[in-house]
Amino acid sequence: MVVVGQGCWLPEGTTMMHELGHFFTMPHTFGNASSYECGENGLFNWERADGSNCATSGDGFCDTGADYLSGRWTCNSNGLSNCLHKDFDGEIFSPEGWNPMSYANDDCVTVFSDEQTAAMKMDMDSRGLTNLTVSFDPIIEEVNKTAPLAGETTPFDLVYFAWDAVPNATGYIFEVNRTPIFVPTFRVENELLLTNDFTSYSLTPNTTYYWRVRPLNEAYTCADWSDSGTFTTGDFALSNENILEELDAIILNNNPNKIGETINFDLTVNQSTDLLVRLISSDGKTVYEQNEKVNLGNQNIQIATDYLAPGLYFISLTSGKGQHQEKIILF
Numbered sequence: 001m002v003v004v005g006q007g008c009w010l011p012e013g014t015t016m017m018h019e020l021g022h023f024f025t026m027p028h029t030f031g032n033a034s035s036y037e038c039g040e041n042g043l044f045n046w047e048r049a050d051g052s053n054c055a056t057s058g059d060g061f062c063d064t065g066a067d068y069l070s071g072r073w074t075c076n077s078n079g080l081s082n083c084l085h086k087d088f089d090g091e092i093f094s095p096e097g098w099n100p101m102s103y104a105n106d107d108c109v110t111v112f113s114d115e116q117t118a119a120m121k122m123d124m125d126s127r128g129l130t131n132l133t134v135s136f137d138p139i140i141e142e143v144n145k146t147a148p149l150a151g152e153t154t155p156f157d158l159v160y161f162a163w164d165a166v167p168n169a170t171g172y173i174f175e176v177n178r179t180p181i182f183v184p185t186f187r188v189e190n191e192l193l194l195t196n197d198f199t200s201y202s203l204t205p206n207t208t209y210y211w212r213v214r215p216l217n218e219a220y221t222c223a224d225w226s227d228s229g230t231f232t233t234g235d236f237a238l239s240n241e242n243i244l245e246e247l248d249a250i251i252l253n254n255n256p257n258k259i260g261e262t263i264n265f266d267l268t269v270n271q272s273t274d275l276l277v278r279l280i281s282s283d284g285k286t287v288y289e290q291n292e293k294v295n296l297g298n299q300n301i302q303i304a305t306d307y308l309a310p311g312l313y314f315i316s317l318t319s320g321k322g323q324h325q326e327k328i329i330l331f
């Protein structure tokens with residue numbers, strides 16, 4: 001991977017070109033030369049002005065010219081350095097600034113030499129980089145956020161985020177922030193995701209949060225952020241509601257559970273009871289509700305799923321003596 005700062009990635013900038021050169025094995029044109037004082041003789045193992053040792057000194061290429069400048073430099077109107085160079089033999093020369101692997105400024109640089117290009121192609125071939133099957137499809141559609149709903153109050157200990165899969169996206173940058181303008185220091189979640197949902201367990205009660213998503217793929221990272229979503233955590237936690245006196249055990253037989261296949265769970269109760277069995281979506285909506293008379297011992301309960309969307313749900317059991325919830329994922 002090659003990463004450069006945004007300031008190095010301007011249309012007229014050549015830093016990315018230089019760093020990609022390194023990525024494909026290119027050395028600097030000045031090779032091992034360093035701390036050169038203009039007008040002094042170069043060392044014996046530095047590239048000579050006449051190129052006689054070009055294959056074994058400098059960058060090892062013979063169509064790039066000698067260069068001893070290992071600090072940034074500006075070229076003159078002829079594209080040459082104003083720093084008078086002398087090689088080991090006393091030959092005088094001026095390095096050329098066109099080479100992307102020199103330290104000449106951006107406006108001096110043009111293109112790689114033929115030998116450099118051939119060497120980079122060889123490197124790409126040897127690493128299998130010429131047979132990439134990366135999708136270059138741009139991401140055009142906007143993100144449609146589905147949970148939590150705008151302005152919703154959620155439990156604080158578990159908040160489920162979801163949005164529709166965006167065409168051509170293979171991943172998403174996901175952010176939750178305390179501020180509506182997404183100030184970096186107030187980020188509370190910042191993830192690169194390969195799925196179009198996320199569950200946060202790290203939010204605090206009675207707090208307003210803002211969240212957004214940016215879709216991307218291997219070759220396209222320019223999609224806009226989604227609109228900002230907002231929600232507030234309440235002072236209630238899902239985990240605190242798990243007190244149902246009659247319940248000894250609950251076993252979910254399929255979790256995650258495929259949509260189309262029934263949710264199927266076994267209850268063991270220590271006394272007969274009337275239970276309200278509900279399935280609740282992550283945005284708090286009851287999508288299924290049934291009263292069940294449960295006798296002492298074991299009972300199997302099933303809920304159809306064909307009408308439901310993928311996501312996180314809660315199986316909720318309520319009696320006069322409390323409530324119990326279990327998370328279940330539908331996919």
Ligand SMILES: [Zn+2]
Binds near residue numbers: 018022028
């Ligand atoms: Zn470099």
